[in-house]
Amino acid sequence: MLSTLARTTSRLAARQGRRHAITASIGGANQKHTVVLIRHGESQWNLENRFTGWYNIQLSSKGEIEAAEGGRLIHEAGYTFDIAYTSFLKRAIKTCWHTLEQTGLMHIPIVNAWQLNERHYGGLTGLDKQETVEKHGIDQVMVWRRSYDILPPPVDKKSEFYPGNDPMYKSLSPEELPVTESLATTLKRVLPYWEKVISPEIESGKNVLIAAHGNSLRALVKHLDDIPEDVLTGLNIPTGVPLVYELDDNMKVIPHKDAIAPLQGRYLGDLEKVKARIAGVAKQTKIVFVDSTP
């Protein structure tokens, strides 16, 4: 009993110390800013291995747990937020809620921005990723999944997967409604939102949480970490793992010693497990060897 109490007390002291360090650095001459990114927990279509994009699928039950676990890690590490940004999609919104619940911050403002949505997967939306490999070949599918600026085939404007048919997007102009997106075109909406809306809030001293998606976050970290296009193709972001960035006065990333290249921010949690989860994202499409021996 006593040892449990002692452990809890020392954990709380460490947490308070870290909180204090963050606050002190914000008040000092050399301001240091913190932003925490988190990809949503596993969705039902991640589980079913389907191209998702803007489809508004819910978290799987494992994804709910991953999101809460991500929030718990953030809380344990002592981070706190003044405002949270998320997309229009419920898998990211729910992840944001879980994070704020675990950190005791359900009262802070949450801003929903369509600009943080997942990249739109065009005509691939809803298709099984591995079946798509069997039909079109791994090289073609990897071009669609990870090339920087090659667009997947467009979605039919009559399809339920075209955002113009969803009342949720009625405030978007026709030019803003995608029929397909590459990472490059995703970046064209993520980056202005970061620069015009999120970054000024961080510069003003606010601690910010961003709960978003694999590819909208790949676009954001391309900018933050200045990742070249050919390196970005190999970057996968795992579900539900917090990714913490510390930024200097000029909003430049201060590299963390535990960062997994090409990122300079650090993932929270057991890094070996994080690496295994990153590999899991890459393995959603794989080459299948057919045994032709008689």
Ligand SMILES: O=C(O)[C@@H](CO)OP(=O)(O)O
């Ligand atoms: O299907 C999607 O929308 C994304 C993220 O789940 O997949 P990928 O990792 O293949 O870009």
